[in-house]
Amino acid sequence: MLKPKSWRTGRYIAGNYLFILPFLAFFLAFTAIPIVQAVFMSLFDWPMLGKKRNFIGLQNFIKLMDDGIWWQALRNTLFFAAMTAGGLTAFSLFVSLQLNKRGKGRNLYRFLFYIPVVLSVAAMGIVIGWSFSTQYGLVNALLGTIGIPQINWLGEKELVIPTLAIATLWWGFGGPMLIYLAGLQGIPKQLYEAAEIDGASQFTTTRKITLPLMAPSIFFVLVTQVIAHIQVFGQSYLITGGGPGRESYTSIFYLYQTAWRYYRMGYGSSIAISLAVIILVLTLFQFVVNRRRNEVEY
Amino acid sequence: MNKVLAVLLACLIGGTVGLSGQADASKPIVTEAGSATAKTKLVFWNGLTGSDGVTLDGIVKKFTAANPDVSVRVEKMVWGTYFDKLLTSLVSGSGAPDLFLLHEFEIPQFASQGVLYETSEFFKPKGELDKADYEPEYVKALLYNGKTYGVPLDRHGWGVIVNKDLFKKAGIDPAKAPKNQKEFIDLAIKLTLDKNGKHPNEAGFDDKNVAQWGTFTSWSKPNFLSTLWQYGGNWTDGKGKATLDTPEAHKALQFWVDLIYKYKVSAKPAGFDGWQNLANQKLAFIPEGCWIYNFLTDNKVNYGVWEYPQLGDKKPAVWTSGHVMYMPATASGANLAATKKLISYLAQNTATWATAGMPAANLKVRNALKASEVPVAVAYGTSFKRQGQFDIAHVSISEIIDKGYAPELDNALNGLKTVDQALKDANKAVQEILDRS
Numbered sequence: 137m138l139k140p141k142s143w144r145t146g147r148y149i150a151g152n153y154l155f156i157l158p159f160l161a162f163f164l165a166f167t168a169i170p171i172v173q174a175v176f177m178s179l180f181d182w183p184m185l186g187k188k189r190n191f192i193g194l195q196n197f198i199k200l201m202d203d204g205i206w207w208q209a210l211r212n213t214l215f216f217a218a219m220t221a222g223g224l225t226a227f228s229l230f231v232s233l234q235l236n237k238r239g240k241g242r243n244l245y246r247f248l249f250y251i252p253v254v255l256s257v258a259a260m261g262i263v264i265g266w267s268f269s270t271q272y273g274l275v276n277a278l279l280g281t282i283g284i285p286q287i288n289w290l291g292e293k294e295l296v297i298p299t300l301a302i303a304t305l306w307w308g309f310g311g312p313m314l315i316y317l318a319g320l321q322g323i324p325k326q327l328y329e330a331a332e333i334d335g336a337s338q339f340t341t342t343r344k345i346t347l348p349l350m351a352p353s354i355f356f357v358l359v360t361q362v363i364a365h366i367q368v369f370g371q372s373y374l375i376t377g378g379g380p381g382r383e384s385y386t387s388i389f390y391l392y393q394t395a396w397r398y399y400r401m402g403y404g405s406s407i408a409i410s411l412a413v414i415i416l417v418l419t420l421f422q423f424v425v426n427r428r429r430n431e432v433e434y
Numbered sequence: 435m436n437k438v439l440a441v442l443l444a445c446l447i448g449g450t451v452g453l454s455g456q457a458d459a460s461k462p463i464v465t466e467a468g469s470a471t472a473k474t475k476l477v478f479w480n481g482l483t484g485s486d487g488v489t490l491d492g493i494v495k496k497f498t499a500a501n502p503d504v505s506v507r508v509e510k511m512v513w514g515t516y517f518d519k520l521l522t523s524l525v526s527g528s529g530a531p532d533l534f535l536l537h538e539f540e541i542p543q544f545a546s547q548g549v550l551y552e553t554s555e556f557f558k559p560k561g562e563l564d565k566a567d568y569e570p571e572y573v574k575a576l577l578y579n580g581k582t583y584g585v586p587l588d589r590h591g592w593g594v595i596v597n598k599d600l601f602k603k604a605g606i607d608p609a610k611a612p613k614n615q616k617e618f619i620d621l622a623i624k625l626t627l628d629k630n631g632k633h634p635n636e637a638g639f640d641d642k643n644v645a646q647w648g649t650f651t652s653w654s655k656p657n658f659l660s661t662l663w664q665y666g667g668n669w670t671d672g673k674g675k676a677t678l679d680t681p682e683a684h685k686a687l688q689f690w691v692d693l694i695y696k697y698k699v700s701a702k703p704a705g706f707d708g709w710q711n712l713a714n715q716k717l718a719f720i721p722e723g724c725w726i727y728n729f730l731t732d733n734k735v736n737y738g739v740w741e742y743p744q745l746g747d748k749k750p751a752v753w754t755s756g757h758v759m760y761m762p763a764t765a766s767g768a769n770l771a772a773t774k775k776l777i778s779y780l781a782q783n784t785a786t787w788a789t790a791g792m793p794a795a796n797l798k799v800r801n802a803l804k805a806s807e808v809p810v811a812v813a814y815g816t817s818f819k820r821q822g823q824f825d826i827a828h829v830s831i832s833e834i835i836d837k838g839y840a841p842e843l844d845n846a847l848n849g850l851k852t853v854d855q856a857l858k859d860a861n862k863a864v865q866e867i868l869d870r871s
Binding site: 183184185186187205269270271272285288289290291292293373378379380381382383393396397398399400 | 514517518521524525544546547548549642643702703704705706707710711830832833836837841842844845848850851
């Protein structure tokens with residue numbers, strides 16, 4: 137006797153869910169539930185150690201809008217993210233274009249350029265701190281050999297965020313580089329052959345063929361890098377401690393201080409939610425801009 | 435392709451090779467003391483990641499040698515990681531260490547939440563320790579709502595370390611400490627030199643190329659508080675009002691800012707490593723904590739010690755603090771008994787701890803220390819008896835310091851804000867925290 141169709145369909149679907157169950161369990165435990173919990177906590181005055189938690193509605197968010205440190209941290213964060221995401225998107229593309237050319241040791245270079253990505257932020261932070269040290273750093277020592285006086289890379293208001301961005305660029309360009317290399321290898325060779333027959337220069341080929349066809353990869357890298365670097369924490373925490381003054385305070389650094397140093401989980405959650413909203417808006421904006429660009433016929 | 439890539443590669447390899455040997459700062463340094471087969475196994479957390487931690491390990495090892503039924507796993511981690519881990523473990527109620535260190539000013543922050551074990555039983559008449567062996571203000575600092583929390587290990591704090599070589603080179607007696615602000619500044623001017631050998635009070639002094647600094651503003655919190663107290667001020671009136679926008683606070687901070695921008699005898703703090711400059715013969719004297727002692731001996735610095743000078747005009751004062759030993763409120767059973775034994779042992783063996791530069795909390799032990807053996811602990815300890823002061827403890831003390839006023843001191847000292855603006859902002863931030871808590 138045949139089983140009812142709905143039962144068979146249900147069993148079929150249940151089987152599918154079984155496959156995604158491990159991911160789903162982790163996603164629920166470590167992403168979905170904490171997000172809901174954070175939204176819930178942001179509505180409370182929630183001292184981490186305390187037993188008493190008062191519901192205060194949107195008071196945390198209202199207070200945040202009037203919090204000068206939050207705005208300063210956000211400004212620093214956006215400046216850092218713009219420099220780092222922009223720099224990484226362009227620089228790793230440049231390196232990928234070089235690595236995509238035929239040449240000796242190409243695979244070795246690819247391997248070596250990827251290495252820094254696997255280093256922890258703690259290790260990166262320590263050496264960057266030393267390298268950019270004003271008096272004893274490698275960078276100033278090298279610049280000194282050509283007569284450039286000591287630069288206070290991590291101690292000057294104007295320099296501290298760009299220095300952290302440069303450090304991050306060096307540390308992180310291997311990841312986007314891999315994405316670009318995959319994209320570059322997907323471009324049909326006959327397009328380049330046709331361009332060569334037509335006498336197109338290398339610059340023209342890159343501009344007219346490579347870059348337009350790489351647009352989806354570039355967009356992907358840009359979006360993911362913006363999202364990643366708005367969440368910058370380790371660099372300011374380990375290298376500058378947020379200083380000088382609060383010139384390298386970032387949003388996540390402030391969130392960390394608020395929630396884990398001062399034990400104000402409610403206010404910390406409101407910082408997290410606000411930052412999440414900002415990331416969402418920026419990402420949507422990037423998608424809208426990209427869609428408009430795609431509407432232009434090539 | 436290869437030329438471009440080779441240049442990039444050189445930059446990359448340089449950094450990566452440097453990084454390869456680096457340990458993850460967030461991981462604890464673990465020392466196992468005692469036998470792995472010991473019946474009772476204790477865990478002791480602290481933030482003493484320098485050579486002072488090694489000294490403490492030595493005392494713990496002596497304890498386990500004398501008590502073979504107990505083993506101690508000492509986990510040392512940087513203070514930031516330490517507080518994260520400690521808090522999480524205390525809140526969750528599991529995984530908390532049997533013993534941990536805090537500073538005395540942090541007691542209300544933790545005791546107010548009921549996560550600390552009450553320790554009056556360690557003191558007479560129930561216990562072996564006598565409160566009369568500690569300074570009355572220290573005993574008072576252990577109290578929260580009339581109950582005693584913690585057992586003191588040391589009383590550390592602030593003083594001045596002198597590079598004797600640079601003094602001798604300048605023909606100045608390093609043993610003669612300045613007695614007031616004017617003498618402090620005059621001395622710093624005499625010991626500051628640009629690359630042409632000129633002092634800041636001489637025409638043509640090149641402040642962009644200073645070869646040797648007279649002094650340094652160092653860690654701003656203890657410097658500022660010590661000076662502020664000497665002027666008769668404080669960061670709060672103790673009744674819920676922030677008092678950082680006051681004439682006393684202005685005078686205190688202005689003094690340190692003037693050393694940089696008016697007298698040009700100190701570098702800006704951001705990007706300047708006071709300890710390394712002292713060791714590298716580029717800094718003559720530095721206000722510093724007694725925990726610098728092992729650094730001085732490790733780096734063979736020919737050093738001298740001064741008591742913190744009188745920079746304000748009202749009273750002698752210098753910032754001090756204390757490492758205090760604690761157990762979680764949930765401690766029980768055999769581990770509780772063994773931890774009590776360990777705490778008593780540590781409290782009674784602080785003479786060894788003084789070899790890391792830390793003056794003993796116990797006055798009998800501190801008075802018996804010999805300057806020939808532990809010069810920094812003796813000099814600092816003597817100063818603390820005369821002018822030592824504890825900071826005001828508060829349930830939100832970390833936030834008051836780290837968010838409220840320390841970044842503003844940093845702003846003023848780095849020339850990012852005027853003294854007036856920095857103190858106004860600090861006062862506003864501290865008041866907001868006081869109002870909330």
